[in-house]
Amino acid sequence: MSADTPIGYWYQLPYQTRKKVYNWLLNLVLAVGLVIVLFPIYWMLATSFIPPEQLFSVPNPLVPTNATLESYVAVLETDVLLWYKNTVIFAAGVVTLTTVAATLGGYGLARLDIPYKKTFARVILFGYMFPPILLSIPMFIFWRQIGIINSLPGVILAQTATTLPFSLWLMWQFFQTVPYSYEESARVIGCSRFQAFYEVALPLAKPGMIAVSIFSFAIAWGAYTIPTILLTSNSKWVLTLGLYSFTQAESVLWGQIMAASTLLVLPTFFFVYYLQKYILRGFRATRI
Amino acid sequence: MSLRESLATDQLHRYRRGLFESLSKRWVFVGLTVVPALAVFTFVNLFPMLWALAASFFEVGALQPEWNWVGLENFRIIVNDDRFWSSLSRSIVFAVGSVGLQVVAGTALALLLNRSFSFKRGVRAIALLPYIVPSAVLSFVALWMGNSRYGIINQILVQTGLTQEYLAWYGSLNLAMPSVIVTSSWKFTIFVTIIVLARLQSIPPSIYEAATISGASKLDRFRDITLPNLKGVLFIVVLLRGVWMFNKFDIIYILTNGGPQNRTMIASIYAYRTAFSDFNLGRAAAVSTLLFVLLVGAAIVYFHYFEPSQEVRVE
Numbered sequence: 001m002s003a004d005t006p007i008g009y010w011y012q013l014p015y016q017t018r019k020k021v022y023n024w025l026l027n028l029v030l031a032v033g034l035v036i037v038l039f040p041i042y043w044m045l046a047t048s049f050i051p052p053e054q055l056f057s058v059p060n061p062l063v064p065t066n067a068t069l070e071s072y073v074a075v076l077e078t079d080v081l082l083w084y085k086n087t088v089i090f091a092a093g094v095v096t097l098t099t100v101a102a103t104l105g106g107y108g109l110a111r112l113d114i115p116y117k118k119t120f121a122r123v124i125l126f127g128y129m130f131p132p133i134l135l136s137i138p139m140f141i142f143w144r145q146i147g148i149i150n151s152l153p154g155v156i157l158a159q160t161a162t163t164l165p166f167s168l169w170l171m172w173q174f175f176q177t178v179p180y181s182y183e184e185s186a187r188v189i190g191c192s193r194f195q196a197f198y199e200v201a202l203p204l205a206k207p208g209m210i211a212v213s214i215f216s217f218a219i220a221w222g223a224y225t226i227p228t229i230l231l232t233s234n235s236k237w238v239l240t241l242g243l244y245s246f247t248q249a250e251s252v253l254w255g256q257i258m259a260a261s262t263l264l265v266l267p268t269f270f271f272v273y274y275l276q277k278y279i280l281r282g283f284r285a286t287r288i
Numbered sequence: 289m290s291l292r293e294s295l296a297t298d299q300l301h302r303y304r305r306g307l308f309e310s311l312s313k314r315w316v317f318v319g320l321t322v323v324p325a326l327a328v329f330t331f332v333n334l335f336p337m338l339w340a341l342a343a344s345f346f347e348v349g350a351l352q353p354e355w356n357w358v359g360l361e362n363f364r365i366i367v368n369d370d371r372f373w374s375s376l377s378r379s380i381v382f383a384v385g386s387v388g389l390q391v392v393a394g395t396a397l398a399l400l401l402n403r404s405f406s407f408k409r410g411v412r413a414i415a416l417l418p419y420i421v422p423s424a425v426l427s428f429v430a431l432w433m434g435n436s437r438y439g440i441i442n443q444i445l446v447q448t449g450l451t452q453e454y455l456a457w458y459g460s461l462n463l464a465m466p467s468v469i470v471t472s473s474w475k476f477t478i479f480v481t482i483i484v485l486a487r488l489q490s491i492p493p494s495i496y497e498a499a500t501i502s503g504a505s506k507l508d509r510f511r512d513i514t515l516p517n518l519k520g521v522l523f524i525v526v527l528l529r530g531v532w533m534f535n536k537f538d539i540i541y542i543l544t545n546g547g548p549q550n551r552t553m554i555a556s557i558y559a560y561r562t563a564f565s566d567f568n569l570g571r572a573a574a575v576s577t578l579l580f581v582l583l584v585g586a587a588i589v590y591f592h593y594f595e596p597s598q599e600v601r602v603e
Binding site for chain 2: 041060105122138265
């Protein structure tokens, strides 16, 4: 190839140079992608620190000039702390119920001979495909009939419908990657079946349990559809529903919405940063 | 340790052992492990499905708990309602558009993140953040950024000269659906990235090395190693995301509530309105049942290609 055309010139460059340029281009694409990913989060943070009266003087500077905590102070005077508390109870309830039921159930399915096990697996995964809106309308009817509507235990139970199927299946898969021979050895030296589960298999399944906890936490913390249908009085609301209270008929308190959102989002960022390797490992165990 | 203390510990050990023994009886052990999960699953997943099926043959008001048998009347009304069919076709547009965007962008991001570069761990963690931003937060941030008078997106676009005037992203008839598709994809692209990245990491590097030694170019390696490995996982992702986006509720509910002029009223919003604006829970249950039938169809395809009950045992 001659060096006259741009393409020809490109291929005359040494391999190392080409590789370097190529890598730089890909890094540039990645950087653009990261900006798209991050900008909404940044703008949420920035808006929460801009003085509320400045929000409506366009154009806004990209970096807030005289940052203030005004929006946060205003937010804390509303019911946000109550809703925050409800969110924590709600998420803790869903995570506990999901992790305990999924770990025990996953172990039982992996190790015990139970009839119709494979049919059960299909039903479980079908439950995973089932979207919250289709569950919550019949739940509203059913929960009202048995009197657990508009209560935190009722909504915790309801939300578990979205986390349990996948978690149960994940733990089932996970226990299959824990060598059975360890438990057999424990049995040989005189451990009971329960002891083999409790003292041998359970500690080995910890990464799976952490993955399940994070998965169910992420879903419960940001849940909207099921709580909005099942929680009818605002003293029972979780924070995702509470965000609505800052939209008023004539104006929307954007600064306060963004401040409350920031308060809601920050703890989850902390979680994911420290636990990302468990998330990836957990998903890898499912082999999908 | 005194004799008395050691006897006491002995006693304790014996109790503990006895407890473990009795917990190990087969039926107790089954009851302890499988039954709780099964009970919760039955109560929160299976019951509501059956409840919806039953309620779709009744007239159930949102305010009073009586049920009145109406037979197939609910279904007859829905099937004759044009709004149901147009909402169904909007669901398909929304699902196809957003899943397409998510799969292409998500896979590209996963491939970019799977290379080696500096600050890899931190960059990966940052890239995964959108997936845990709650949908409600995402919707409000998007509403604010896309605001027709004060939104930062309009400011940037006008200042850089890309558009002449401020646009109502979620409020104009032609822009609402594309805007909703892009907004919901911002979050769920990362779901695709997580799954694809996990799969990419499980491809042994030795395969790539062997291919390189045999003279395969970068493109060859991508086509003959990466893509075949991703094929299975992408199929599952398309199916799962397709089902979920088809029935997406929260994001659209907050962004547009089905508007403007029903341009974004997908089937889930239609079902919600039937239940809580028309106060007709029976008919809403019938809508759920119809959507459920579509889901079963998708599930049959899903299980045909992907056997979820396969087992492996590592010895």
